[in-house]
Amino acid sequence: MxxxxxxxxxxxxxxxxxxxxxxxxxxxxxxxxxxxxxxxxxxxxxxxxxxxxxxxxxxxxxxxxxxxxxxxxxxxxxxxxxxxxxxxxxxxxxxxxxxxxxxDPETYPSTAENGEEEEKEPQQIAASDLYMGQGVVNTSRIGPGSDDTETPVYSFNQVYANALFDAEGRILTLNVDQLEVSTPNYDGASMPHFSGFPGQGGYNLDSDHDAVVDGKTEDTEENFTAEVASWQTKRERGADYVMGTGTWEEQMDKFEETFVGMTVDEVEDWFEKYCSDLNGRPLKDGSDKEEDKAKYDALTEEEKAMLADVTSTATMSLQDSHGDILSAIRKAYENRVALTDVKAASGFGFGLSTTARMGPGSDDTDTPVYSFNEVYATTLFDSEGKIAAIYVDQLEVSTPNYDGASMPHFSGFPGQGGYNLDSDHDAKVDGKTEDTEENFAAEIASWQTKRERGADYVMGTGTWEE
Missing domain, CATH: 3.90.1010.20 (Sufe protein. Chain: A)
Structure with missing residues (x-):
């Protein structure tokens, strides 16, 4: 401004x-x-x-x-x-x-530092002092429960962490967001949906979120495209994503505030010491779980006061089936790159774009190939809003009949029959993927971004990463 x-x-x-x-x-x-x-x-x-x-x-x-x-x-x-x-x-x-x-200046004396009334120059940061990292972690979730026709609810959860680190690995700035995509029979409002790929019959739909199925989603390429385009992260859902204490965004902001100044090792130590071994949530006084009570009672009064401050805003888990926030922060650190050409910075942002793709073509049984694509951008801006540094990655997830090696796959949700599989990438279908919850979980856990695929993702000129 x-x-x-x-x-x-x-x-x-x-x-x-x-x-x-x-x-x-x-x-x-x-x-x-x-x-x-x-x-x-x-x-x-x-x-x-x-x-x-x-x-x-x-x-x-x-x-x-x-x-x-x-x-x-x-x-x-x-x-x-x-x-x-x-x-x-x-x-x-x-x-x-x-x-x-x-x-009321007498009751509220200014906290501004002397000499800061004039607009200051952005902080000068030595190139060797600043690193930028981005991490994505994918997990599957079975449930919560089933709809009124006993059809299960499923979802996949993707946690995105981007951060700036100093030379000692301390977190200078941290931003975490998450995309949770469920089957459309989940009865929560504002939840992003995915019905599987065209040809899989759609999925049970609870359109008015009353825990009663109203029909099925359209089994069309148009609905496939619309669903993927409508996906919103939990920060984008904002006030619509209400939790027991505030919103998801408010809870995550509190965790970020707590972790700034720590190394990733220290963040993991904090989690180990101050969070439940049962559910990954910060410990609170008065737990009815003996394990949590014993762990909390062993803390000092100062540590208990710190946790009381944290849990006044943030009570959600940092590592469970809803999403692995802790591992995403670790991955951001592991993926960090030195910002060798950055002289000054004053803004830091993260963006996500999701698109559907039809093709390329079909397999030898004329069953179409489909994919969804997610592009992630972590960007550092200077005081004029110009890009000082940028790190882009992409996740492309296709149906398993795509014949390209190293491509992440998704066969749809359990109960949709699996999908044609080209296991040896010879453009011929070898059968179908297993229609099981085990395969559902394994596929999602194996997803890799194009940077993670590295030398395996060869293009006409070099690799995608290059």
Whole structure:
């Protein structure tokens, strides 16, 4: 966000308010994630009528979201007692504190550092000090349960972690997201769906999420394309993904905040010491599980206080059938690359695009080949929004009748009959894949991105990775 306050703007604002003795304009500051956050608050009597935010050093796409959305919430509530913007907690809290500083500077003294009022240059980072990594981990899930016709619910879960590391491997910035795709008989609202590939008969559909099947999804290429295009990550689902405590996004933000400054080894040690061995969730006081109770009781009072702070927001598992967040963070570190040409950076982002593909062609029984493709991009931006560094990877998952070696496969869900298999990649079908939950789990666990496939993914010129 560019600076919006200048002497001319302030002068014009003061002139416009000169005729209204009950109106006043106040300025407050606070320390944000990247630097000083400045707010201009207009108040008429006891009512806040306008809030403007100047946060030039906050992360693009994250901090500027808080700067854009919070002012209206403050004006509507006539108070700073409003919810922070998910994913931008630090900037949100800085904005709220800066408003309090403007309204009552004695009770809320500015937390901004001296000399930061002017827009600062992005931090200079030595090339040897900065590494960027991205990791993807795929898991299958059987359940929860079945629909009212006893047809099971299945899903695949993909956790994406991208991070910046320093030379010692400490996490400087961490962003985790997840895509969960279920069969359409799952009764949860906003869940991304996949009915299998065209020709597999569609799948039971609970269209109104009342735990009663309403029919089947269309067994067409059009529905296949539409389903894949509609997939949203848990962060993209935002407020629609409500958990026992807040949203998935809010819980993940808390874990990220906790792990920044640690190495991946330390994150794994934290998980080992402070999370349940039964379900991977952070330990809490009052557990009725003897194993969890004993583990919690062995902690110091300081450690218990830390966990109480974490679990006030984040209670979900870091490693279970819903997704393996812990392993994704480890993989991001293992995949890290040195940013040798980066001089300065001020923004960090992750993007995912999903598309369906018909073909190439059909097998020797005229059964079509299909695939879905996911492209992941981890990007570092400079202060002008220009790309300072980028790391792109892709997962392509095809039906097992595709004759290319090393291609990840998916045969559809158990109960759909499996799919034609070309096991020796000679363009001739050798049979069908097993229609079992074991094969379902094994296929998903074996998925590799194009970078992970490495030298096996040969193109007309070199490899995909090159």
């Amino acid at each position: 560019k600076r919006i306050v200048s002497a001319l703007i302030v002068a014009a604002l003061l002139t416009s308010l000169a005729g209204c003795s009950s109106s006043e304009t106040l300025t407050g500051t606070a320390k944000g994630f990247g630097g000083t956050v400045t707010v201009t608050v207009t108040r008429e009597g006891d009512k806040i009528t306008d809030v403007k935010v100047d946060a030039p050093n906050e992360t693009a796409g994250i901090g500027d979201k808080a700067a854009a959305e919070l002012p209206a919430k403050i004006v509507e509530a006539n108070s700073t007692d409003v919810d922070v913007i998910a994913g931008a907690t630090i900037t949100s809290e800085a904005i709220l504190y800066a408003v309090n500083n403007a309204l």
